[in-house]
Amino acid sequence: MAQSTAAPTPTTQTLTPLPLRTIAPWAVFFGVLMLVLLYFVGAEQGATALVSGEGVHEWVHDARHLLGFPCH
């Protein structure tokens, strides 16, 4: 609370944007990895299947319904 006497919002001025060059490699690699995770939770063995059978679908069945994905 001692900061309230200083200039308004002194901390926000230190937040400079992160350069896009440093975000891009992480965004590409982990963005794709995260989408793969979402695919396995949300759509594998539903609309399309990379793994044969019903195991993945049945295992995450309740989560798929409650998270809002079309399940079957």
Next chain:
Amino acid sequence: MNSVTVRTLLVRGMLAGLGAGVLAFVFAYLVGEGPVDAAIAFEESNSHEHGGEELVSRTVQSTAGLATGVLVFGVAIGGIAALAFCFALGRVGRIGARATASFTALAGFLLLYLIPTLKYPANPPAVGNPDTIGERTILFVGMIVLSVLLGIAAVLLGRRLAPGWGNWNASITAGVAFVAVMAVTMAVLPSGDNTPKGFPANDLWEFRIASIGTQAVLWAAFGLLFGYLAERVLEPRVTRGKVSALAA
């Protein structure tokens, strides 16, 4: 500010997503499993299709299975939201790390879940024809992509109008434009109605409320948790000040 910061924020985003996933799992288990069971009971009394032997028992589906799905989902959206946060930081007006995290989480909840859900809501078991799963999945994912793109377009529009119109008028105009385009799109896209005759309306309502609640818990917990973790990376002086104030 270098790629180490991005890596740290990404890891913390995934951890915050995992933590939020735990809370969302608890909510989904307590609130969502009742409507799911009711829907399965309806399914079994009305169809001869879904009989056969169970690959995964209902007990496992409603506990370990539900937890796996929600936790993996939490980690994934945590990672994606952390990357969006890295981009938004310092670019969405003069707000701090915590406020940016809350803003990112709110945008994620609205654009990735709530708005697409208004057109294609979550369906319990027994609602939805297995023959149309491909078409319904494309429409659902398409709706998410569209709402994200329109969201980005609305932010860009608001930023472009802001210098001349002022922040308030620019934001309202961008928001109204988003709603107008979204409303027309929803009216044009094919209906998401899959409910079989005789399915209890109340079960459907309770299931959908449970679904919205699960996602709301997930995103809210993520926004608050990640805001706390991100602030400790980005504004260490503030945190240290708080710690010493607590110690005094």
